[in-house]
Every structure is written in C-alpha cells, then in structure tokens.
Amino acid sequence: MKPILEVTGLKKDLGNFRLDDVGFSLIEGCITGFIGVNGAGKTTTIKLILGLMLKDAGEIQFFGKDVQKNEREFKNRIGVVLDEGYFYDELTMLEMKSIVAPSYSNWDNALFNRHMERFGLPLNQKIGTLSKGMRMKYAIALAISHQADLLIMDEPTSGLDPQVRLELMDILLDYVKDGKSVFLSSHITSDLDKVADALILIDNGRIVFSEEKDILLDRHGFVKGDPNELNEATRKLFLTLHETEYGFSGVTNDKAAVRQQMKHALIERPTIEDIMLGYIRR
Numbered sequence: 653m654k655p656i657l658e659v660t661g662l663k664k665d666l667g668n669f670r671l672d673d674v675g676f677s678l679i680e681g682c683i684t685g686f687i688g689v690n691g692a693g694k695t696t697t698i699k700l701i702l703g704l705m706l707k708d709a710g711e712i713q714f715f716g717k718d719v720q721k722n723e724r725e726f727k728n729r730i731g732v733v734l735d736e737g738y739f740y741d742e743l744t745m746l747e748m749k750s751i752v753a754p755s756y757s758n759w760d761n762a763l764f765n766r767h768m769e770r771f772g773l774p775l776n777q778k779i780g781t782l783s784k785g786m787r788m789k790y791a792i793a794l795a796i797s798h799q800a801d802l803l804i805m806d807e808p809t810s811g812l813d814p815q816v817r818l819e820l821m822d823i824l825l826d827y828v829k830d831g832k833s834v835f836l837s838s839h840i841t842s843d844l845d846k847v848a849d850a851l852i853l854i855d856n857g858r859i860v861f862s863e864e865k866d867i868l869l870d871r872h873g874f875v876k877g878d879p880n881e882l883n884e885a886t887r888k889l890f891l892t893l894h895e896t897e898y899g900f901s902g903v904t905n906d907k908a909a910v911r912q913q914m915k916h917a918l919i920e921r922p923t924i925e926d927i928m929l930g931y932i933r934r
C-alpha cells in the first residue's frame with residue numbers, strides 16, 4: 653500500500669495552542685478519519701497541509717513530492733471541502749461551477765454533471781436556496797470533478813441529519829472504489845465506525861495514534877463486569893473506567909490481561925468514540 657500524503661515533524665505555534673511534531677501518512681485507496689475533540693488541532697493541521705496557514709517546521713509530501721514546491725500540481729490533484737461559506741448565494745449551482753472550473757487544468761464537465769445528477773442537485777437552483785445537506789453534496793461535486801486523487805474534508809458531517817450523513821458516507825465509499833483517497837476530519841466518530849479504513853487521533857496538538865481501524869478495534873475492548881473484580885492491579889488495565897455499586901464498564905487496550913485477571917468480565921467490541929475518549933487528556 654502506497655502512501656499518498658506524508659506529513660512529518662509539522663509544527664505551528666499559535667500562542668495559546670501549539671501543534672507539536674505532527675506526523676502521519678495517508679494510504680492510497682483509503683478513507684482516513686482524523687479524529688479529536690473540539691480544539692484538538694484538526695483544522696489547523698488541514699490548513700497547514702493546504703498552505704492556508706504557514707508552518708513553523710515540518711515536511712508535507714504528496715506522492716513523494718514537497719507540496720510547497722509543487723503547489724500547482726498538488727492543488728490540481730486534491731479536492732477540498734472546508735466549510736459551506738465560500739459560495740455566492742445569489743448564483744445558481746451552474747453559474748458557481750463556471751467560476752470554479754477554470755482554476756483546474758483537468759476539470760471534467762461530464763463527470764461534474766454525472767455527480768450533480770446522482771446527488772439530485774438541479775443545476776439551475778440558486779445556492780442560497782439549498783439545504784445544508786444539498787450544499788455539502790454540491791461542495792463535494794465541485795471538489796471531485798477534476799479527477800482529484802485525494803479529497804480532504806474538514807468536519808463535513810457536522811450539522812447534517814443521519815439520513816444525509818449516511819448518503820454522504822456512501823458517496824465517499826464510491827469515490828475510493830477506484831483507488832482514490834479521502835482524509836476526513838470529524839469529532840462525530842459514529843460515521844467513521846462505518847466507513848473509515850484508518851484512524852488518526854490528535855489531542856492537544858499531538859498525534860496520539862495513527863492506525864488501521866480494524867487493528868485498533870481488535871486491540872481494544874469495552875469491558876463490563878462486577879465491581880468485585882476491580883482491584884489496584886486490574887484497574888490499571890483500563891484507559892477509562894466508570895464504576896457504580898452495581899457494576900463497572902471501561903475501555904482496555906489489553907484484552908488478554910483482562911481475560912486472564914477478570915474471569916467473569918464481559919468484553920465487547922468498542923466504538924471509535926469509546927477508544928478516542930480513552931486517550932484524551934482532560
């Protein structure tokens with residue numbers, strides 16, 4: 653599996669907040685979820701990758717080439733969905749497309765029309781009249797109609813209802829079918845439970861883990877049991893632990909030790925959120 657984007661030693665000091673030695677790789681053909689709580693540094697990292705903010709240190713390579721030195725090629729080969737604020741509300745989707753398309757050397761109008769039809773977006777509808785979900789789908793149609801190899805999205809699902817979020821996830825799964833990649837930041841991890849191949853957790857400006865989703869979910873366990881089995885030694889097996897007088901539940905990253913030391917505990921598959929909360933420093 654080839655790395656498509658490699659970030660190493662990325663640093664940015666913003667005064668109150670510091671991005672510290674951030675490094676990770678995105679693998680071709682994968683949906684990678686970039687997770688972390690509010691203020692963890694997801695948007696800052698994405699802005700630095702896109703050159704929307706100047707980095708203090710670090711390297712960002714796209715297909716082995718420095719993105720800063722090959723800015724034009726990088727911009728042509730990525731699609732970006734940042735927020736919904738950069739459209740002119742009084743224009744139709746067709747008119748807005750005519751403004752965006754010329755900035756890409758490999759814009760594919762037939763592909764754009766196919767996306768618009770598939771997403772159920774009428775070309776002549778004014779942008780100001782679109783629902784939040786339609787706006788997001790339109791932003792994606794604009795971002796992926798120039799044969800982009802990598803789609804970068806910052807919090808695309810926030811504010812969308814479950815039905816639209818599901819539709820959005822289907823669009824992303826379709827997009828990666830032919831080897832393209834998605835890098836998607838979110839603090840809503842339930843969408844990523846369904847579609848992500850890999851997960852990167854950032855907390856307080858530092859990368860906590862960067863791993864294949866299935867390996868991560870296999871390694872961790874959501875444990876429930878009787879408080880009688882909790883003692884000084886077994887408590888140490890948990891990343892999080894919630895105790896009441898009737899029982900306990902918690903997340904472990906050492907299922908084997910739990911099985912051995914807590915004979916009656918029930919070990920279930922955790923969600924990404926369970927795991928994420930286990931690693932967040934408060």
Ligand SMILES: Nc1ncnc2c1ncn2[C@@H]1O[C@H](COP(=O)(O)OP(=O)(O)OP(=O)(O)O)[C@@H](O)[C@H]1O
Nearest residue numbers: 666667669688689690691692693694695696697839
């Ligand atoms: N231009 C800036 N100047 C100073 N501080 C900034 C600037 N941009 C972001 N920050 C701070 O950096 C921290 C990280 O913000 P960032 O937007 O990267 O987090 P995030 O993980 O994307 O959060 P969210 O999920 O809420 O969008 C925050 O404390 C924010 O206030």
